[in-house]
Amino acid sequence: MAFEKKARQNGFSIIAGIDEAGRGPLAGPVVSGAVILSDSFSVPGITDSKKLTPKKRESLYKEIYAHAAGIGIGIVEPEEIDRINILQASLFSMLLAVKDLKIQPQYLLIDGKFPIPSDIPQETVIKGDSLSISIGAASIIAKVTRDRIMYEYHKKYPEYGFDRHKGYPTKTHKQAVKEFGPCPIHRLTFKGVREYVK
Numbered sequence: 001m002a003f004e005k006k007a008r009q010n011g012f013s014i015i016a017g018i019d020e021a022g023r024g025p026l027a028g029p030v031v032s033g034a035v036i037l038s039d040s041f042s043v044p045g046i047t048d049s050k051k052l053t054p055k056k057r058e059s060l061y062k063e064i065y066a067h068a069a070g071i072g073i074g075i076v077e078p079e080e081i082d083r084i085n086i087l088q089a090s091l092f093s094m095l096l097a098v099k100d101l102k103i104q105p106q107y108l109l110i111d112g113k114f115p116i117p118s119d120i121p122q123e124t125v126i127k128g129d130s131l132s133i134s135i136g137a138a139s140i141i142a143k144v145t146r147d148r149i150m151y152e153y154h155k156k157y158p159e160y161g162f163d164r165h166k167g168y169p170t171k172t173h174k175q176a177v178k179e180f181g182p183c184p185i186h187r188l189t190f191k192g193v194r195e196y197v198k
Helices: 002-009 054-067 078-084 086-100 133-156 171-180
Strands: 015-021 030-036 070-076 107-111 122-125
Touching: 002 015, 002 107, 002 122, 002 133, 015 086, 015 133, 030 086, 030 133, 054 133, 070 086, 070 133, 078 086, 107 133
Parallel strands: 015 107, 107 122
Antiparallel strands: 015 030, 030 070
């Protein structure tokens, strides 16, 4: 809570942590979470979603939804990622997550080194998902939301194995793209996909 405490000492009472999931995959959207936690929030075990097992992430996801003061989701689809590039798409998904919050935050804690295009005062925190509880909570919301989307896509395009790798460039995924070509949710500008675009 150190970053949150510092922001409160500086006069900001509504602080949102923001993080994204899905910058690296060859398929599917990039998804961001924005989470506002109250002073009294006390769910243990929140950290960078990548350090947690899927089961633990699901359990914390439910706890965050039960106890957070506000949660917003931002989703940017593959066509837009191809159009504006993955960095811009990630920052845009973070902005959409902030706009999706029912409560307007006064201060933003953003994972990474790039600010988002918003007039709200903000601070970027490298490795923020491990250092700030709000950003850690946002990383869990983003990751679980994205994983669920990819499970749904698996039902539509089972030959790619999205239920297992969630669109990341694993050996089996790259082999499937080579064999079947890209499907409608592949990012056509990404290496490992663009070579097979007809």
